[in-house]
Amino acid sequence: MKTTFVSSSAVSNALRYSLLRQQSALTKAQKEVGTGFVADRGLALGARTAQSITLNRDLARLDGIVDSNGLVASRLAATQTSLGEINKAAQTLLSSLTSSASGDAAYALTQKSARGTLDTMTAVLNTSLNGEYLFAGTNTDVKPINEFKAGSPTKAAFDAAFLANFGFDQNAPAAANISAAQMDSFLTNVVEPMFLGAGWQAAGSPWSNATDQGITSRITLNETTETSVSANNEGIRKIAMAAAFVSDLLDSNVGAAAREVVVNRAVSTIGSAISEVGQLQSQAGIIEQRVENATERVKMQMDLFERHILDTEGVDPYRASTMVTDLLSQIEKSYALTARIQQLSLMKFLS
Numbered sequence: 083m084k085t086t087f088v089s090s091s092a093v094s095n096a097l098r099y100s101l102l103r104q105q106s107a108l109t110k111a112q113k114e115v116g117t118g119f120v121a122d123r124g125l126a127l128g129a130r131t132a133q134s135i136t137l138n139r140d141l142a143r144l145d146g147i148v149d150s151n152g153l154v155a156s157r158l159a160a161t162q163t164s165l166g167e168i169n170k171a172a173q174t175l176l177s178s179l180t181s182s183a184s185g186d187a188a189y190a191l192t193q194k195s196a197r198g199t200l201d202t203m204t205a206v207l208n209t210s211l212n213g214e215y216l217f218a219g220t221n222t223d224v225k226p227i228n229e230f231k232a233g234s235p236t237k238a239a240f241d242a243a244f245l246a247n248f249g250f251d252q253n254a255p256a257a258a259n260i261s262a263a264q265m266d267s268f269l270t271n272v273v274e275p276m277f278l279g280a281g282w283q284a285a286g287s288p289w290s291n292a293t294d295q296g297i298t299s300r301i302t303l304n305e306t307t308e309t310s311v312s313a314n315n316e317g318i319r320k321i322a323m324a325a326a327f328v329s330d331l332l333d334s335n336v337g338a339a340a341r342e343v344v345v346n347r348a349v350s351t352i353g354s355a356i357s358e359v360g361q362l363q364s365q366a367g368i369i370e371q372r373v374e375n376a377t378e379r380v381k382m383q384m385d386l387f388e389r390h391i392l393d394t395e396g397v398d399p400y401r402a403s404t405m406v407t408d409l410l411s412q413i414e415k416s417y418a419l420t421a422r423i424q425q426l427s428l429m430k431f432l433s
Contacts, residue, residue, distance in 0.1 A: 141387045144380050147300060151377045153212065154299050154309045158370045161216055161311050164206045165363045169356060171206075172321050175199040176352045179328070182345050189332045189341055196328035196348075203321055204229050207313045217313040219293030226292035226313040230326050235288035240330060243272050252334030265340035269327065269347050277323035283314060289322075290314055301376040307369055317358025324348040324355070 178195035182188070207217045207227045214222040230236040241251060247268050250256045275281050276289070283290040296310040328348045332341060 137387055137390060141384060143303065144384045144387070147302065147380050148377055148384070150299065151301055151373050151380070154301065154373050155370065155377075157211055157214075157216060157297075158309060158366055158373065160209065160211050162363060162366050162370070164209055164216060165311070165359055165366065167206050168203050168318065168321065169359050169363070171199045171202040172352055172356050172359065175321075175325060175328075176349065176356065179345055179349045179352060183342075183349055189345075192345065193329055193332035196325045196332070200230055200322070200325035200329055203227075203318075203325065207318070217292060217311060217318075219310065219312040219314070220295050220297060221291060221293045222297070224291045227290060227322070228288055230322075230329075236326075237330075239276070239288050240273075240326065243276060244268070247272050252331065252336065254335065257335040257340075258337040260336050260340040262339040262343045265336070265343040266347070269343070273323065273327055277319050277326070278316065282319060299373075301373050302380055305376060307372055309369060309373070311362055311366060315358070315362060317355045317362060320351050320355035320358070324351040 175195050178192045182192040204227050208225045209216050215224065215226055218224055218226040228234065228236050230240070245251050248257070248260065248264070281287060281289070283292070283294075290313055292313040294312055294314050296308040296312055298306050299309040300306050301309075324347075328344060331344045336344075
């Protein structure tokens with residue numbers, strides 16, 4: 083007969099190894115209970131792991147697009163509000179200009195209205211959201227429009243143009259003798275190119291720092307759209323031009339004939355600009371709707387992917403919870419049994 087050597091140390095080590103395995107299994111089970119998915123995707127899925135990785139990657143991309151669309155929607159909503167404020171200011175200026183043209187309002191009141199419109203428009207166009215200027219095009223880190231006021235480069239450029247055209251400044255006594263034809267020629271051939279031509283955003287231009295190209299955003303996996311409005315839009319330029327020359331020339335020494343030309347030109351310019359800015363609002367609204375619809379479609383795709391991933395990697399929460407409970411019970415029993423074995427000794431047995 084052969085006897086096998088058994089020691090309390092060997093039994094204790096065997097229990098210790100068993101306890102380590104149980105603790106490892108408990109960690110995995112607890113992770114599955116917490117996440118609802120298998121702890122080791124490669125072990126559980128085998129050859130289907132690549133498919134699972136692809137699904138999770140596509141789901142992450144779609145989630146990123148939804149987040150991006152949220153930012154785009156915020157930008158478009160702020161743009162709509164800003165365009166509404168610009169249009170409102172332009173309407174107020176048009177009312178004042180119309181009253182002046184008919185003789186019902188003093189030029190001084192119209193000049194103040196133009197000054198207010200210019201300040202409002204400049205402030206609105208230089209609005210930023212999340213650190214990016216809304217109307218700067220792709221040049222989002224730079225204010226799109228420079229102020230038109232005393233001491234500014236824009237005012238200096240306008241004064242220089244007036245001086246070069248007439249040979250004297252706006253407040254010179256000779257300005258009172260400027261004829262209607264001369265003023266009309268100045269507005270057409272000098273002022274309009276500064277605002278509506280290349281002078282608005284030429285290299286070194288004091289007027290605009292914006293780009294014509296707007297921000298292009300991906301709103302689905304295979305669809306992009308331009309999601310910003312540039313301050314270089316012609317309707318915005320027209321409002322800036324009319325408000326600038328009205329606020330400057332009606333506050334100068336030019337005569338009645340020239341003032342009448344200034345007011346009449348501003349009336350036609352602002353009227354056209356209001357229509358164009360309204361068109362911009364309509365376009366922004368259409369893009370808003372496209373983004374909203376795209377987000378809904380992306381969320382539907384995400385729902386399908388999530389269901390497929392859950393079917394592939396998901397675990398039964400009740401089974402996982404039961405496993406955690408069983409493993410905890412086994413570990414507690416193992417601890418108790420290990421403690422009992424460690425108390426065994428030959429000396430105690432002999433005594």
